[in-house]
Amino acid sequence: MYSDHIYSDQPDYLEKERINLLLKHGYYGYKVKNIEFDDHRGQLIAVAQNINGNTLSAYGETKEDACIQLIDLIGITLDTL
Incomplete structure (x- = not known):
C-alpha cells in the first residue's frame, strides 16, 4: 500500500477526472x-x-x-510490464 500517490502534484480536478474515468469506463x-467496506481493516477496498x-x-x-490508490497501482503495474 502506498501512502503517497503518484499524481499528488496534479490539480484536484485531474484526480477527480481520473476517478470518474475509472468508475465509468475503466482505466x-x-x-x-x-x-x-472491509471490516477487518476499517477501510474501503476498491x-x-x-x-x-x-x-x-x-x-x-x-x-x-x-480509487486514487487503485489508479496509482494500475500505473505502477503497467510501468513494470
Whole structure:
C-alpha cells in the first residue's frame, strides 16, 4: 500500500477526472469490479480487473482515496510490464 500517490502534484480536478474515468469506463484496461467496506481493516477496498483476469485492489479512507490508490497501482503495474 502506498501512502503517497503518484499524481499528488496534479490539480484536484485531474484526480477527480481520473476517478470518474475509472468508475465509468475503466482505466488502462482495468474496470472496477467492486468497492466495499472491509471490516477487518476499517477501510474501503476498491477492486479492479482486466480482460486477462488480473485483479488489483487498493484501500482508502474514502471511495475517492481507494480509487486514487487503485489508479496509482494500475500505473505502477503497467510501468513494470
